[in-house]
Amino acid sequence: MALALDTPDRDTRRRRTRRPGIASVTLVPAAILVLLAVLGPVLVPFSPIDVVDRPDLPPGGAHWFGTDSAGMDVFSRTIAATRNNLLIGLITTVLATSLGILIGLVVGMNESRRGPVGTLARGVSRALDLVQAVPAIIIGLVLIAFFGASIPSLTVALTVCLLPNQARLVRAEVLRVRGEAYLDAARVSGDSELVLIAKHVLPNSSWPALENASLVFGSAIVLTAGLGFLGVGLHPPTPEWGSMIAIGAPGAASGRWWSALFPAVALALTVFAVSGVGRRLFGDD
Amino acid sequence: MSATIQFTDVRRVFRGRGGAEHAAVDGVDLLVDSSTRLGIVGESGSGKSTVVRMMLGLDHPTAGSVEFDGVPLASMSAPALRAFRRQVQLVAQDTSSSFDPRRTLRDALRKPCHNLLELDTAAADAAIDRTLEALSLDPALAARKPHQVSGGQRQRFSIARALVVEPTVIVCDEAVSALDVSVQGSVLNLLKEHCENHDAGLVFVSHGLPATAFISEELVVMYQGRVVERGPVGRVLFETEHPYTQTLVDAYRVTEGVPS
Numbered sequence: 001m002a003l004a005l006d007t008p009d010r011d012t013r014r015r016r017t018r019r020p021g022i023a024s025v026t027l028v029p030a031a032i033l034v035l036l037a038v039l040g041p042v043l044v045p046f047s048p049i050d051v052v053d054r055p056d057l058p059p060g061g062a063h064w065f066g067t068d069s070a071g072m073d074v075f076s077r078t079i080a081a082t083r084n085n086l087l088i089g090l091i092t093t094v095l096a097t098s099l100g101i102l103i104g105l106v107v108g109m110n111e112s113r114r115g116p117v118g119t120l121a122r123g124v125s126r127a128l129d130l131v132q133a134v135p136a137i138i139i140g141l142v143l144i145a146f147f148g149a150s151i152p153s154l155t156v157a158l159t160v161c162l163l164p165n166q167a168r169l170v171r172a173e174v175l176r177v178r179g180e181a182y183l184d185a186a187r188v189s190g191d192s193e194l195v196l197i198a199k200h201v202l203p204n205s206s207w208p209a210l211e212n213a214s215l216v217f218g219s220a221i222v223l224t225a226g227l228g229f230l231g232v233g234l235h236p237p238t239p240e241w242g243s244m245i246a247i248g249a250p251g252a253a254s255g256r257w258w259s260a261l262f263p264a265v266a267l268a269l270t271v272f273a274v275s276g277v278g279r280r281l282f283g284d285d
Numbered sequence: 286m287s288a289t290i291q292f293t294d295v296r297r298v299f300r301g302r303g304g305a306e307h308a309a310v311d312g313v314d315l316l317v318d319s320s321t322r323l324g325i326v327g328e329s330g331s332g333k334s335t336v337v338r339m340m341l342g343l344d345h346p347t348a349g350s351v352e353f354d355g356v357p358l359a360s361m362s363a364p365a366l367r368a369f370r371r372q373v374q375l376v377a378q379d380t381s382s383s384f385d386p387r388r389t390l391r392d393a394l395r396k397p398c399h400n401l402l403e404l405d406t407a408a409a410d411a412a413i414d415r416t417l418e419a420l421s422l423d424p425a426l427a428a429r430k431p432h433q434v435s436g437g438q439r440q441r442f443s444i445a446r447a448l449v450v451e452p453t454v455i456v457c458d459e460a461v462s463a464l465d466v467s468v469q470g471s472v473l474n475l476l477k478e479h480c481e482n483h484d485a486g487l488v489f490v491s492h493g494l495p496a497t498a499f500i501s502e503e504l505v506v507m508y509q510g511r512v513v514e515r516g517p518v519g520r521v522l523f524e525t526e527h528p529y530t531q532t533l534v535d536a537y538r539v540t541e542g543v544p545s
Contacts, residue, residue: 180382185375189396
C-alpha cells in the first residue's frame, strides 16, 4: 500500500517543480524567435533585399549592425533571415520526425518476419544505415545540385539527411516494445494488430524521436546555414544566415567583423533557444 | 458453457542465429477443458510459456495442432477468434509489464468489454466495477496508471481483466510467482473460488510446485519441452513415476517441511 500512496505523490511533486517558474525562462528565447520570424520582416528599418547605403559601414545610429560589402543593412537582413531559417528548420523537423516515426514503426514491426515483407523491412533498415553513414552535408549538396536551391528543395534535402536517425531511434524502441506483455494482453482482449500498433506501439515507441526533434531542428538550421555558407543554399539577396556569414567572412579578416558576426550570433542563439525548448519539454529543467 | 482446447502432437521449433533449431515444445498432447483445474509445472525453459502462448492463439505450432472446440486456432476467422477470446482469457506473468504504462487500468479493462462483449462505455464501466468489487478492489483505483498501484493490486487488476468477460477457461502464466507469499495466498484463493463458483476451468502454469499443487486438480509435469508425467495431483505427488517429477517433489518437501 505504501507504494500505491507514495508513487503518485512523488510524480505530482516532480510535475509541480517543472511547472511555471524558472523552468519557463528557457522558453523565452524561443518565443522571441517566433515573434521575430512572424513580425520581423515588417518591423525592420530597411529593406532586407536591397542596397540601402554605402558598403561596409560599421555599426552605428543609422545602421545598428552596419552594412555589408554590397551596402545592405545587416540588422534588417539578420532579422528577416529568421523567418527563412526557422521555416526550413520547422518543416524539416516535422517531416523528418513524422516520416521517421512511420518508417521506424513499419521496419521495427516487420523486420523479423519471414517472406517478402520481412526482407523489404530489413532492406529499408540497411538503407537507413547507409544514408546515415554518409555526411549530411554531402547528401544536401548532391540533392540541391539536382533540385536547385529553394526552400522546398532545401527542406527535402535536409529531411533526407535527418530522417534516418529518427527512424532508427523509433525502430530500436519498437523492437523493445514489441516484446512487452501488454501487447499480448491487448491481443487476448480482442485488439486487432492495427489497433494494437496505433494505440500501444506508436505512443510507447515514438518518444525518442519526439525528444530528439529539438536536436533535429537545431541540426536543420545549422545545415541550412552550412549549405548557404558553401554557396548552394538560398542565394543572395534572399536573407539567410549562412550566405550572410559567407559574404561577411572575407571582410572579417580585414577588420570588418560586423557583417559576419551578427548572423553567426543569431544562428548560435537560435540553436540555443531551440535546445531550450527540448530541455523544457523532455529534460530535467 | 463448456470449452475444450486440444493439443495434438504439438511441436514448436525456434530458429536461432546461424539457423540452429531448438524445439521449445516437442510432441505435446494436452486436453484442457472448462471442468478442470489443470496445473502445468516445470523448470524455466521447459516449454510452459510456449504452451501458454499456443493455448491462447498468440503463437502457432510448427507441427501438430491446437484446436478449440475442434477448430484449429491457427486458421480461425476473426469472428471465431473473438468468440474464442471471449471464452479463454489470460492472467499474465509479469504484472509490471502486462499493462500499458501510458493508459489507466480502467482503459485496459474496457478493452475486453468493448471488443469481446461489445458493451458501450457505460455498460463496460458497470461490468468493470462489479468485477473489481468482487475481487475486493476499490473501483476508484482503476483511474490510476499501472505504476500507481501496488504489485498485489496490479495482479488483481490482471485477474479482473480476465474475469470481466466471464470466461470459461482462465489461463494463468506464472500468475503469482512475482508476489510475496501472503499476497500469493489471497490470489490463489480468489482464483479457486471463482472457478468453483462459476464452473470455469483453470490452467495454472508455474515453476513452483506448492502453488500449483494447491490450486490444481490435475497436474502435468513438463521437462525439456515434453510432458513427462500427468495425472491427479495426489497421484503425481505421492506415486511419482518420472525422476524429474521426483526431484520437484523432493524440493517441495524440503521447502515446505513435509516429511518424505
